[in-house]
């Protein structure tokens with residue numbers, strides 16, 4: 001398989017979505033408004049991970065473009081939980097993409113303790129052989145949710161998906177702590193935003 005050619009439009013989508021989401025952040029800054037977006041990152045799923053996911057879900061390799069939704073992935077990280085829903089609304093109101101599915105792992109966290117808001121979208125991209133509709137996943141989460149998820153992801157990788165029970169328990173407690181941190185910060189968010197407005201003026 002010519003993976004480079006297959007993944008080229010996905011790489012284009014990641015680049016375009018990053019530019020657009022970062023552009024949204026910049027617009028808030030120009031208008032001296034609190035940006036619901038702290039930072040944006042993106043990646044194309046590495047080939048070994050695509051193959052592994054396809055094997056795990058019994059997806060034939062010629063169907064990955066329809067069946068694996070996160071080959072193109074963009075992550076939006078926010079300060080506060082309500083910023084997540086502001087970003088969700090902003091994405092819903094765009095007309096350069098179509099929302100296929102939304103997964104609210106904040107209202108209903110995963111058994112692992114994972115919390116995040118996922119939007120699966122269809123995004124049209126121009127290629128040299130015409131327009132192609134590409135599936136992409138946008139993950140929207142707070143800094144605390146992100147901290148937990150990147151650490152858990154590393155441990156999952158290290159233990160090949162079988163994290164020892166003791167560490168799993170610690171991760172559950174860490175997930176609780178991240179949840180509490182988000183909750184406490186939400187209670188003082190107007191204070192924090194005010195401080196950041198003043199700070200920006202200096």
Ligand code: 0O2
Nearest residue numbers: 045049053069070103110112113114118148149150152153
């Ligand atoms: P990677 O390495 O990040 O690319 P589904 O068929 O919908 O049940 P799917 O397609 O895996 O399953 O969707 P889901 O569960 O929404 O997960 C998509 C991505 O969300 C994952 O991609 C992770 O990036 C992230 N994610 C989901 N659950 C967890 C979790 O428990 N911990 C962490 N750290 N991240 C999670 P990949 O392909 O699994 O991994």
